[in-house]
Amino acid sequence: MLRSGLALADEFGLASVTMQSVATRLAVTPMALYRHVGGKAELLDGLVERLLTELPMPMPELAWDERLTAMAQGIRGVARRHPAVFPLLLERPAATPEALRVRGGIYTALEEAGVDPDEVPRTERLISTAILGFAVSEVGGRFARHSRRLLDGDFERLLELLRACIVAGSTADRARA
Amino acid sequence: MLRSGLALADEFGLASVTMQSVATRLAVTPMALYRHVGGKAELLDGLVERLLTELPMPMPELAWDERLTAMAQGIRGVARRHPAVFPLLLERPAATPEALRVRGGIYTALEEAGVDPDEVPRTERLISTAILGFAVSEVGGRFARHSRRLLDGDFERLLELLRACIVAGSTADRARA
DNA sequence: ACCTGAACACCGTTCAAGT
DNA sequence: ACCTGAACACCGTTCAAGT
Numbered sequence A, B: 001m002l003r004s005g006l007a008l009a010d011e012f013g014l015a016s017v018t019m020q021s022v023a024t025r026l027a028v029t030p031m032a033l034y035r036h037v038g039g040k041a042e043l044l045d046g047l048v049e050r051l052l053t054e055l056p057m058p059m060p061e062l063a064w065d066e067r068l069t070a071m072a073q074g075i076r077g078v079a080r081r082h083p084a085v086f087p088l089l090l091e092r093p094a095a096t097p098e099a100l101r102v103r104g105g106i107y108t109a110l111e112e113a114g115v116d117p118d119e120v121p122r123t124e125r126l127i128s129t130a131i132l133g134f135a136v137s138e139v140g141g142r143f144a145r146h147s148r149r150l151l152d153g154d155f156e157r158l159l160e161l162l163r164a165c166i167v168a169g170s171t172a173d174r175a176r177a
Numbered sequence C, D: 001a002c003c004t005g006a007a008c009a010c011c012g013t014t015c016a017a018g019t
Helices: A002-012 A019-025 A031-034 A040-053 A063-081 A085-093 A099-113 A117-140 A148-168 A171-177 B001-010 B020-026 B032-035 B041-054 B062-079 B086-091 B097-112 B117-140 B147-168 B171-176
Strands: none
Touching: A002 A040, A002 B041, A019 A040, A031 A085, A031 A117, A040 A085, A040 B086, A063 A099, A063 A148, A063 B097, A085 B086, A085 B117, A117 A148, A117 B020, A117 B032, A117 B086, A148 B117, A148 B147, A171 B020, A171 B086, B001 B020, B020 B032, B041 B062, B041 B086, B041 B097, B062 B097, B062 B117, B062 B147, B086 B171, B097 B117, B117 B147
């Protein structure tokens, strides 16, 4: 069911995801869906959660900055594959199982980078907000008039800034100062 | 009409903004609205544009960093006053008259800060994306479980990072290095 | 940037009923 | 994590018609 809904959203946009269209795609009546999901809101929640499932955890052998870069590129890829559903990520609490999994990966990388443990959660929110804000802007339409090439440059610049922010907040760096 | 639509969105959410509800509020039939607006999509465009109208340009006597801070706080205030409509800002091209006005204000501040002219547009995109991403996350629900106090701290931290980014990109700073 | 009535093809959801 | 038919109160939008 979530697979059908996501396919519809990817192909025809979020507005085309209706109880009737999903049901039709499954060769069933709309009412049958209520056996499997509480309602349309829950269906959309499921789609958002599925998006995060597609984000792989990078190999643990990599250095922390390479892992964070890989995750950021992964998120951008998810956004590009599912532009209709992706913006919903900003509209519900980042407290679902998949959201926790992803956040855990970022926490680990930040700890490894030497960020003050007290500052890890805030730094994670800062990084995630910036990356999500960029990805949503890109697929949501805000940057519609800009070329892919230009946006690739913007993304690279954003990653540099975030790396600098992490390094500046690390204990190693503070000891050096 | 836009005033009615915005009032409905603020009070009852975006889903409650329908041609029928807006018409009812204006004591008119839904069909009458089509004289004033092309359709529902255009109505929503109008609401988004109206939001930006609420963002005042800070006094030009202020220093560039104080002006940017004031604009960022202003945007966050707009988001908090209109949480249902605000997220739509990321979903259409930032090329409307009001969007140009706001961007112009940021360009001026960045030039004053000494940012390399070639880098002003990209820096503006970086700043706007981060601020919008934060504001949308906050009012959209992603940070729903966090206290206002915590989010105030996050916002302050974000502004600091952006200021540092601007200073690092200024010619004055590069000359000093 | 005039308003309305009637109609169309859609929505999400509930409920009783059937396997 | 069973499916359906009939029904309800909604949607956005078009069209012909009225001022």
